[in-house]
Amino acid sequence: MTIAERPVHGPVPPVPGSGLPVLIQGGMGVGVSGWRLARAVARTGQLGVVSGVALDVTLARRLQQGDPGGHLRAALAAFPVPAISERILARYYVHGGIAPGVPYRPVPRLGLRPNRARDELAVAANFAEVFLARRDGGPVGINYLEKIQMATPAAAYGAMLAGVDFVLMGAGIPSQIPGLLDRLAAHMPGEVSVTVAGAEAGERHTVGIDPAAVLGRAATAEPLARPRLLAIVSSDVLAAYLARTPETRPDGFVVETPVAGGHSAPPRGRMRLDDTEQPVYGPRDEANLGKIAALGLPFWLAGGYASRDGVARARAAGAAGVQVGTAFALCRESGLDDKQRRRLLERAGAGALRVRNDPHASPAGFPFKVAGLEETLAEAEVYERRPRLCDLGHLRTPYVRPEGGVGFRCPAEPVDAYLRKGGRAEETDGRRCLCNGLVAAIGLGQHRPDGYEEQPLLTLGQDLDFLARLPEGYGAADVVAHLLGDADPRGTRVGH
Numbered sequence: 127m128t129i130a131e132r133p134v135h136g137p138v139p140p141v142p143g144s145g146l147p148v149l150i151q152g153g154m155g156v157g158v159s160g161w162r163l164a165r166a167v168a169r170t171g172q173l174g175v176v177s178g179v180a181l182d183v184t185l186a187r188r189l190q191q192g193d194p195g196g197h198l199r200a201a202l203a204a205f206p207v208p209a210i211s212e213r214i215l216a217r218y219y220v221h222g223g224i225a226p227g228v229p230y231r232p233v234p235r236l237g238l239r240p241n242r243a244r245d246e247l248a249v250a251a252n253f254a255e256v257f258l259a260r261r262d263g264g265p266v267g268i269n270y271l272e273k274i275q276m277a278t279p280a281a282a283y284g285a286m287l288a289g290v291d292f293v294l295m296g297a298g299i300p301s302q303i304p305g306l307l308d309r310l311a312a313h314m315p316g317e318v319s320v321t322v323a324g325a326e327a328g329e330r331h332t333v334g335i336d337p338a339a340v341l342g343r344a345a346t347a348e349p350l351a352r353p354r355l356l357a358i359v360s361s362d363v364l365a366a367y368l369a370r371t372p373e374t375r376p377d378g379f380v381v382e383t384p385v386a387g388g389h390s391a392p393p394r395g396r397m398r399l400d401d402t403e404q405p406v407y408g409p410r411d412e413a414n415l416g417k418i419a420a421l422g423l424p425f426w427l428a429g430g431y432a433s434r435d436g437v438a439r440a441r442a443a444g445a446a447g448v449q450v451g452t453a454f455a456l457c458r459e460s461g462l463d464d465k466q467r468r469r470l471l472e473r474a475g476a477g478a479l480r481v482r483n484d485p486h487a488s489p490a491g492f493p494f495k496v497a498g499l500e501e502t503l504a505e506a507e508v509y510e511r512r513p514r515l516c517d518l519g520h521l522r523t524p525y526v527r528p529e530g531g532v533g534f535r536c537p538a539e540p541v542d543a544y545l546r547k548g549g550r551a552e553e554t555d556g557r558r559c560l561c562n563g564l565v566a567a568i569g570l571g572q573h574r575p576d577g578y579e580e581q582p583l584l585t586l587g588q589d590l591d592f593l594a595r596l597p598e599g600y601g602a603a604d605v606v607a608h609l610l611g612d613a614d615p616r617g618t619r620v621g622h
């Protein structure tokens with residue numbers, strides 16, 4: 127009997143002899159898979175993944191909330207260059223926390239040129255998140271979005287300083303990341319080229335980090351461990367493209383179906399919408415797993431695999447295992463604001479939660495799963511009440527300004543500003559400010575000086591069947607046990 131055919135009963139160890147996990151807890155940004163969740167999963171021996179998206183913002187805001195428990199201050203105390211931690215604490219830490227309703231201080235925005243304050247914050251924030259996730263042992267990964275290119279070099283370097291084992295990258299084609307990780311492991315300057323709208327053919331724009339310039343020579347003497355890169359893809363064509371040369375080849379793939387939470391690849395060809403205004407996917411959108419297996423790299427299946435049967439099906443298809451998101455997003459250790467998490471569980475438990483694949487919501491231009499919860503940006507009235515404002519800007523993209531130089535724009539920013547920057551009106555339709563909405567969903571929403579309070583936007587996957595099989599008030603370890611064996615027989619359903 128092969129591994130794939132073996133029935134999944136009893137605890138499943140990591141893939142024998144490979145050091146690879148069977149289960150990956152998916153990276154969920156912003157902050158839904160924080161260090162608490164990743165640590166709880168890593169402790170079981172499976173792969174815990176922190177989201178690496180916007181950690182500069184979440185670190186700065188948590189310090190302004192007074193850092194209850196002192197975890198972030200403990201992580202910053204372990205950062206190799208104390209002067210950097212001191213500068214960050216001096217700028218953002220507020221003893222006892224800011225008063226309710228007081229706006230958070232801004233953090234420097236992403237850009238193409240080096241900026242000391244911004245790079246220090248990104249490196250230290252990524253270090254802190256991975257440092258805390260690794261505290262109880264077990265493998266830890268970090269998830270980035272290729273689409274947010276300008277953040278990647280500094281963020282990845284920070285995570286590597288804390289010894290991250292895996293980097294997972296979705297929402298784009300991470301062909302430059304293998305080389306970036308190689309260079310950063312040797313503390314060499316690393317850069318990636320950045321897509322700039324309107325740039326001439328042959329014109330190259332880059333963003334990078336020079337570790338020695340940011341940290342100094344002493345902190346960059348010993349080489350770092352080079353994490354393994356898993357590319358998140360939805361098609362065998364993209365997997366084959368990445369695998370074809372050593373320069374672009376990742377160390378494995380996560381193959382995601384469109385029901386997975388967060389962003390999804392659009393359907394191939396012209397986008398068609400059904401009568402509920404959701405993209406229509408067909409057989410052409412199904413990745414050919416035989417072709418992916420033939421590439422010879424380990425892979426995991428994601429999107430609707432949160433069951434023992436899902437694990438068995440994945441193994442039967444030659445996968446090392448599965449990546450699961452939603453079941454972890456709703457568990458006790460999730461970074462979601464507790465009130466929102468309980469509301470989601472209640473609605474889902476009553477069979478009344480709809481998760482739409484919204485083709486317009488994300489400024490990134492990819493379909494994005496929006497959980498239909500009242501009093502969130504999923505509701506048209508709540509969305510329309512929000513005066514457009516772009517004050518975080520992680521999803522801004524660079525463009526060539528007619529007067530010269532590079533500017534930045536986001537289709538969710540105020541429409542007149544976007545049009546002035548050469549953007550098209552139809553691109554602004556229905557766009558949600560994901561930056562502010564997702565940050566509000568983890569309890570870090572901004573209070574604007576005019577009194578407006580940012581409202582949450584919640585994403586989940588579309589497969590919620592696992593809920594009926596998990597115990598009430600379940601935690602991350604229950605999800606692992608449920609999927610891999612050793613399940614708690616007491617649990618039958620969830621309802622909080």
Ligand SMILES: Cc1cc2nc3c(=O)[nH]c(=O)nc-3n(C[C@H](O)[C@H](O)[C@H](O)COP(=O)(O)O)c2cc1C
Nearest residue numbers: 152153154155296386387388429430450451452587
């Ligand atoms: C709340 C939430 C946020 C997510 N954010 C990201 C993200 O930032 N980057 C990413 O690559 N995948 C993201 N995902 C996808 C998960 O990592 C995972 O692949 C997916 O949820 C698996 O499908 P499942 O939810 O059916 O288990 C997110 C999923 C959820 C539920």
